[in-house]
Amino acid sequence: MTATVTAPTIPAAPSPLDGRGPRAKKASRLIPNGFVWILPGLIISVGLIYYSIVYSGYLSFFDWGGGRQRMTPVGVDNYVEAFTNPVFWTAVTNTVVYFVAVFVVQVGGGMLFAAAMHSRIFFANVYKVIIVIPVVVAPATLAPAHLQVWQNDGTLNQILHTVGLGALAQTWLGQSTTSLLVVTLVGCWGSVGFGFILYFAGMAQIDPEMLEAARIDGAGNLRLLFSIVLPNLRPITISLAILNFITALKLFDNVWLITQGGPAHSSEFLGTMIYAETAGSSRNLGYAAALSIILLVIAVTVSIIIQSRSRERAAKEVADV
Amino acid sequence: MFETRSLRARLILQLVVTVAVLPFLVPIYAMVSRSFAGAGWGNYAAVLSVPGFARFFLNSAIVAGGSIVIIYIATMMAAFGFSKLRVQRKEIFFWMMMAALTLPEVVLIAPLYSTAVSLGLLGTFWSVILPIAALQIPFTVLITRGYVDGIPDTLFEAARLDGASSWRIFWSILVPLARPMAVALIVLVLINAWNSYLLPKVFLTGEDMGVVTLLPEFFRRQYNDDTPKILAAAVVTAIPTIVAYIALQKQFERGMAAGAIK
Numbered sequence: 001m002t003a004t005v006t007a008p009t010i011p012a013a014p015s016p017l018d019g020r021g022p023r024a025k026k027a028s029r030l031i032p033n034g035f036v037w038i039l040p041g042l043i044i045s046v047g048l049i050y051y052s053i054v055y056s057g058y059l060s061f062f063d064w065g066g067g068r069q070r071m072t073p074v075g076v077d078n079y080v081e082a083f084t085n086p087v088f089w090t091a092v093t094n095t096v097v098y099f100v101a102v103f104v105v106q107v108g109g110g111m112l113f114a115a116a117m118h119s120r121i122f123f124a125n126v127y128k129v130i131i132v133i134p135v136v137v138a139p140a141t142l143a144p145a146h147l148q149v150w151q152n153d154g155t156l157n158q159i160l161h162t163v164g165l166g167a168l169a170q171t172w173l174g175q176s177t178t179s180l181l182v183v184t185l186v187g188c189w190g191s192v193g194f195g196f197i198l199y200f201a202g203m204a205q206i207d208p209e210m211l212e213a214a215r216i217d218g219a220g221n222l223r224l225l226f227s228i229v230l231p232n233l234r235p236i237t238i239s240l241a242i243l244n245f246i247t248a249l250k251l252f253d254n255v256w257l258i259t260q261g262g263p264a265h266s267s268e269f270l271g272t273m274i275y276a277e278t279a280g281s282s283r284n285l286g287y288a289a290a291l292s293i294i295l296l297v298i299a300v301t302v303s304i305i306i307q308s309r310s311r312e313r314a315a316k317e318v319a320d321v
Numbered sequence: 322m323f324e325t326r327s328l329r330a331r332l333i334l335q336l337v338v339t340v341a342v343l344p345f346l347v348p349i350y351a352m353v354s355r356s357f358a359g360a361g362w363g364n365y366a367a368v369l370s371v372p373g374f375a376r377f378f379l380n381s382a383i384v385a386g387g388s389i390v391i392i393y394i395a396t397m398m399a400a401f402g403f404s405k406l407r408v409q410r411k412e413i414f415f416w417m418m419m420a421a422l423t424l425p426e427v428v429l430i431a432p433l434y435s436t437a438v439s440l441g442l443l444g445t446f447w448s449v450i451l452p453i454a455a456l457q458i459p460f461t462v463l464i465t466r467g468y469v470d471g472i473p474d475t476l477f478e479a480a481r482l483d484g485a486s487s488w489r490i491f492w493s494i495l496v497p498l499a500r501p502m503a504v505a506l507i508v509l510v511l512i513n514a515w516n517s518y519l520l521p522k523v524f525l526t527g528e529d530m531g532v533v534t535l536l537p538e539f540f541r542r543q544y545n546d547d548t549p550k551i552l553a554a555a556v557v558t559a560i561p562t563i564v565a566y567i568a569l570q571k572q573f574e575r576g577m578a579a580g581a582i583k
Contacts, residue, residue, distance in 0.1 A: 032487050034406020038414060041399035044391065045458035046414075048429075048451060049421045055432040066435055109341065116338045121331075127342050129567060134345065136566045136573060137559045138516035140534035144555045145352035148548065155351035189345065194577060201578045242423065250425030253518045257537065271427045271519075278431045279523050288431035296428050303423055 053296065059289035066285050078290035088291075091268045098184050098269070099248035105188040106244065107237060110195020115225070117196075118203050128196070135193040139186075143257035146186050147173075150258075176266030179259045183267050186254050191247075195240060202236045203229060238310045242303050249299050270295050356552035364553040371543065373529065378561075380446075381532040384521065385514040387450040392457050392510050393503065399458075400465035401495050405477050406487070415466075418459045426456055430523050437524060448524035453514050461506050464579050468502040469495065508569060509576030515562065533558050 060079070063072040082088050113131060117124045134142065149155045150172040157169040172178045206229060214224055252271035255261055261268040261276075270291060277288035356364055368374065402408055403415055429452055437443040472495070480490050496503075518534040525532065531539055540554045566573050 031405075031407045031481075034402035034408045034487075037402030037406055037487075037491075038399045038408060041395040041458050041462055042414060042418065044395055044451065045421060045455045045462075046417050048455040049424060050417075052429045052432040052436075055436065056428065059432060059435070064435075067438055112341060113338065116334060119334060121335050121338055123339075127338060129563075130342055130345050130349075132566065132573075133349065133559075133563055135577070136512060137562045138518065138534045140516070140518040140537065141555055141558045141562075142348065142352075144537050144548075144551050145348040148351045148355050148552060149348050155347060155355075159347075189348065192345075197574050197577050201574070246423050246425055250427045252427060253534075271425075274427050274431065275519065275523070278434050285431050285435055292428035292431055295425065299423065299425060 053293075056289040056292050056296075059286050060293050062286040064285045065283055071286075074286065078284075078287045079294070081287065082290055082294060087265045087268055087273065090265055091270050091273055094180055094183075094267060094269055095248045095251070097180065098187060098251065099245050101184045102187045102191055102248065103241060103244045106191045106195040106240060109188075109192035110197075110199045110240075111233075113192070113196040114199035114203055115229070117200060131196055132193040134190040135197070139190060139253040140257060142190075143254060146182075146254070146258055150182050173259060174263060176262075176264050179263060179267040183251075183255050183259060186258060187247075187251070190254070191244070198236045198240065199233060202233045206232050234310075238306065242306050245302055245306070246299055249295055352552050352555055356549055356556050358549040360549070364549045365557065368540070368550055368554045368557055371540075373531075376529055377531050377533050377536050377539070380525070380530055381515055381534075383446055384449055384453070384517070384532055385511050387446060388453045388457070388514040389507055389510050391450065391454045392461055393507065395454070395458055396461040396465050396506070397496060397499065397503070398491070399462045400469045400499070401487075401491055403462070403466045404469040404472075405474065405495070418462060420459075421456070422459045422463065424456060426452065426517075426519060429456075430519065434523060443524060444527045444530060446525075446530075449517070449520045452520055453517060457510055457513065461510070464506060465499060465502060468499060472498055505572055505575040505579055507576075508572040509579065512562075512573070512576070 061073060061075060063074050063078070064070075113127070117128060121127075147154075151157075152171050152174070154172075156172070160166055160169045170178055172182050210228060211224060214228055219227065248269075250271045251269045252275060255267060255269050255272050256275065259267040261272040274288050274291050274295070277284050277291065358364075360367070399418075403411060408414065433448070433452060434443075437448045442448045476494060477490055480494055485493070516534060517532075521530075521532045521535060525535075536554055536558050537551060540551045544550045
């Protein structure tokens with residue numbers, strides 16, 4: 001797989017000049033109206049999503065068990081409840097910890113594997129398949145495997161006993177000090193392959209002449225990595241930061257199937273809280289909706305901050321040159 | 322990319338990568354080895370003969386197929402409209418769509434759950450297919466519009482001057498030319514729909530409506546925590562995806578790489 005991402009795959013930003021050239025103006029009367037063509041997509045995505053968000057906002061001011069039960073207007077109580085609930089803050093802290101840890105491991109591991117597989121090693125294709133399997137197979141399908149690894153009589157404790165580190169064996173899933181660690185490591189396991197795919201494609205796009213020139217100028221491997229390869233990969237790293245943050249915010253599958261957010265809410269995430277309030281036995285759809293709105297606000301704010309920061313930095317670099 | 326001139330450097334690199342791969346093998350090894358505990362292949366025979374097992378795969382295929390068809394049609398049409406046709410306030414509509422690009426599906430479940438209940442859609446495939454489509458379309462439209470922007474306008478103008486209708490132009494020019502992009506997107510949508518867990522778990526409440534991601538829970542109920550059989554079921558469930566990935570590596574990777582630019 002050379003140049004996984006061919007040039008047209010990455011769309012150019014829609015030019016503001018689209019259809020405004022003199023020629024386009026003359027032809028524009030010939031071009032038929034396209035509103036009906038964009039309508040299906042608009043109705044399905046914009047319609048359904050905006051409807052859901054508005055409805056969420058509305059629901060968040062009620063207490064409601066769903067179905068035929070009475071909706072009790074409660075004002076902003078659901079939001080107050082969220083912000084004063086220690087479990088909510090545990091979930092927020094867990095989200096940050098998970099995001100930072102998985103992001104660091106994904107970037108480091110992804111780059112290591114990508115660089116190594118661009119450097120002619122043996123079994124490269126086998127290694128690639130092994131690290132990408134956790135990305136393509138559903139987390140829900142692989143969850144039983146992780147349970148098997150982390151159980152009391154599971155694979156990890158067996159390995160620890162075999163290599164003489166039996167003292168380190170723990171009830172990994174049963175104690176609130178290690179449950180978040182397990183969920184985070186499982187997250188790392190499932191995301192390094194994704195970082196690898198992106199960095200591998202990104203490295204293939206770096207102009208070989210630039211590398212050649214640097215090498216002639218006497219740059220070693222490390223110098224090459226830090227002065228040419230890494231700066232060229234920065235857009236990928238920023239995308240990974242945003243994607244990882246969103247993933248951490250909505251994390252559900254692995255947590256629910258491995259620790260169910262426990263023990264004692266120690267591995268709770270916003271996703272598991274919203275699910276429990278939507279489909280659990282003591283559901284309150286209003287509270288779930290309030291949590292959803294909070295999550296949405298965090299997601300949008302952070303994406304905007306990361307994106308505008310990266311633009312500022314890019315602008316500064318252009319100015320420095 | 323990086324030169325390893327000396328034999329020693331090559332060996333060190335090989336060793337580092339091999340050691341780094343090992344942790345990735347642990348869960349796979351744990352899953353496969355424990356799935357043979359006790360009855361050996363008998364665990365697999367037991368899993369495969371559970372009535373309704375195939376139904377899970379069929380249901381996943383329905384969800385994935387339905388999502389792909391809806392997303393493909395809506396995306397191609399929208400890309401054509403946004404890129405090559407005249408739409409008033411085009412960029413406002415486009416921006417509205419793009420605002421939903423990184424929306425996590427979990428914020429939709431509370432409102433959609435109560436809506437699905439009141440519309441009687443709970444427990445139908447629509448209640449899963451439509452949200453999946455809604456969440457994927459902004460991204461597939463972004464990618465496809467960028468791709469279609471790269472097809473020269475003159476091609477469309479020429480067809481129009483020859484008297485082709487928009488419909489004809491869509492089918493005879495746009496759809497064939499966008500095929501390479503579409504294949505990667507279809508593969509991406511296929512993985513996302515096939516692997517979706519939260520939406521089916523909330524909305525597909527019917528007894529015979531389980532999808533493959535719900536299989537571990539199904540077998541946990543079925544076997545009362547008979548771990549080897551649960552793991553055998555997980556292996557059987559994972560195999561089609563792994564085979565598909567190995568067979569279509571390039572498309573998978575292109576789809577995922579495209580997925581990252583949102």
